[in-house]
Amino acid sequence: MKVACFSTKSYDQKSFDLRLTKHGHHFTYFEAKLDKHTVNLAKGYDAVCAFVNDHLDAPVLKILHEFGIQAVVLRCAGYNQVDLKTAKELNLKICRVPAYSPEAVAEHAFAMILTLSRKTHKAYNRIRENNYSLEGLVGFNLNGKVVSVIGTGAIGTAFCKIALGFGCEVLAYDLIENKELKAIGVKYLNLDELLSQSQIISLHCPLTPGTKHLINKKTIDQMPNGVMIINTSRGALIETKSVIRALKSKKIGYLGIDVYEQEEDLFFRNLSEEILMDEQIARLMTFPNVLITGHQAFLTQEALSQIAKTTLLNLDELEQGSELSNEVTYSE
Incomplete structure (x- = not known):
């Protein structure tokens, strides 16, 4: 053909x-x-x-x-x-x-968690400037943390196994429960219960009319203060304006996104010589607790x-x- x-x-x-x-x-x-x-x-x-x-x-x-x-x-x-x-x-x-390669995306999601939790991106930049101070680089252990996965298809399943390997308590939400995951210790909850107990939430569900803006003001309000949200799935799962407000109020403590709601005119292109016209992603970049990659989780x-x-x-x-x-x- x-x-x-x-x-x-x-x-x-x-x-x-x-x-x-x-x-x-x-x-x-x-x-x-x-x-x-x-x-x-x-x-x-x-x-x-x-x-x-x-x-x-x-x-x-x-x-x-x-x-x-x-x-x-x-x-x-x-x-x-x-x-x-x-x-x-x-x-x-x-x-x-x-x-x-479900593992490719799952590993990238976990790399974002590790980067945010241990601030390795900040440490890298400091060392390049000959600054070896540890002030402001205090992180947190992943072992024992409650990590939640929304969507347990192939990628979500791979992510759950990685989280279990780090000694995390793993919660999950999906319309169809995975018996293999339940057998190795993953606990399925309804969405409201999951959101209220999660310290880290990783999104691995498809974008449908039912999942669009799954992360919004209402669902964010259900989460514990300082929650970490990771999205390597589809940008429109997150309502960006609500997330920005939650970052400003410190309701969201960390955000890692490999996808973005308005990524179409940004990602996969070199715009280094152009003015950034997207005000929302520009605002996200100002937060020290936000990590953005350009849809490379699959790569x-x-x-x-x-x-x-x-x-x-x-x-x-x-x-x-x-x-x-x-x-x-x-x-x-």
Whole structure:
């Protein structure tokens, strides 16, 4: 199949090129993200390969359909950027990579916890300035802390196992309880109970209408003072304005985010020579207890390899007319 690959970075191209020789597909890589302004680049192709910030809304999908595009293969697990209802109406197949390396994201989430709890980012900067003072670097032990996980799919499960290894008491909330996790000591609670007992909360759930702004003024008020919140899932799980207010009042003691509600025009780009126009992320950067990374939790060699492998297998199944292992469909 001829595939137009959007939002491509050098590491994407490298991981796909290493595997393309074993498959009969031809990739053309575009740095531009897919939206109404760039969709014409897909003309003449059989399929589109897209990422998290590409626009796959109804207008774009309709144009892709007019071009004869048969499918969209997502090289990510999330699919909230896709209008699945329109895709179904147009008979456009949508496939994703449901699990590339759960450990990659889980480990990054825990790295953020360790960085915030022991202030290693501050220590690094001090040492580079020849400042060896320990004043203001007092941290806290993770052993014995109550760490809560919202969403215990593959990534949440990997995170729970890491937290247990650090000697944490691990609480969890999910619509479907994981029997394996319960057997090794994870305790499931309803959301209200979990929020009220959590010292550290890590988000590992998908973005849906029901989870959008899951962290808001009401839910933050239920948390203990000084709580740490970590988000490596989807930016819109957090209502940014409420979190900023809670940081100012010290209700939230630490915040680590690898995703951001308005990240589309920021992340995956070098804006070092430009003025930062997003006032909310600018405000977040002023807090000494906030750690921000640019949607890199997935970015390991192992994860990139698995993403390429699964995406190419999805294309193989599409071309062969086989049953699709990783299809995403609209449901009422």
